[in-house]
Amino acid sequence: MYKSPSNNNELDHLISLLGKIPGLGPRSARRAALGLIKKKDALMRPLANALADVAENVHPCAICGNLDVENPCHICTSTKRDRSLICVIEDVSDLWALERAGSYRGLYHIIGGTLSALDGVGPEDLNISGLVERASDPDLKEIIIATNATVDGQTTAHYITEQLKPFDVTVSRLAHGVPIGGELDYLDDGTLTTALNSRRPF
């Protein structure tokens, strides 16, 4: 039987909501609630305001799916980005990862997940139609498919490639191989085999 941790409705409600945050479970939610109450002015009230603020003002971009206060987002409207390149990614976190790396200056397209027969996710559940629309843009030269290197991610990449065949646009994917700083001994067989087969002259 689940017992109310604090016998206090306000606190119990907060703890149950905190426990639904990805990364926090019931026990860490209790710890988080106590930690927040100890820092009411430095953390708890600012966090309440920031949550309400983001819920109100941050929306997905109608073109690429990026989260921003503007719509279209600052990447889609930027004059400094290379508009001949679109990088297709699963989620906003992948966009953040690529932006942190800082080496990509093109546009993005977030499809919002992967095809998955097990989870019942079909092409109509992902934003693939929007990508196909963007593919007819005459300025566009290349679409880089950067879905994750998982089975579902690769399936999705193949499906998208098929959809993009009618268009006059290069479709490429990220290179697979040994991660920078990676030790061979710790790599799985699949990565090692791919790295060997894709070897390049010095």
Add this chain to the structure above:
Amino acid sequence: MYKSPSNNNELDHLISLLGKIPGLGPRSARRAALGLIKKKDALMRPLANALADVAENVHPCAICGNLDVENPCHICTSTKRDRSLICVIEDVSDLWALERAGSYRGLYHIIGGTLSALDGVGPEDLNISGLVERASDPDLKEIIIATNATVDGQTTAHYITEQLKPFDVTVSRLAHGVPIGGELDYLDDGTLTTALNSRRPF
């Protein structure tokens, strides 16, 4: 160099605040922010309201230190609790743990931490004076010291015992031994030694 994860002030601010919650780091804060945005109405807005509500209405009880919307708290004012017993604990989470166990029906006293020479925590930083005041209550028969079984917790327990010596009240502490469901093979030497020395007849 720390790079802004989203190039978006509102979101970055939220992520930096989420990262300060005990149990969440920078990476899990980004994941939490995305998870929250995906559930704006089911989770994000209710969480913002719950945080503001608890920050406004939940306060430490002036007698025992428990967190409640009432002051004194519902345990201190309850007529169903045994007012001859006070259990001394370090933190509110310990009170919740004892209430979940459901076998204790006395009152509580939260001292708010442990004495610690390393962290510079002295008796004046803990709510020990409040406990000494409560010890003179003629209804009180026993004080159970339930600080954690750590070095600092035990030091604090000894200090409190000293302070309570002038009063006509029994001072006891929780039993140490083998946890229920525990296997001897996995227990540390200290616990095993204590369990052996404190053995009891069947």
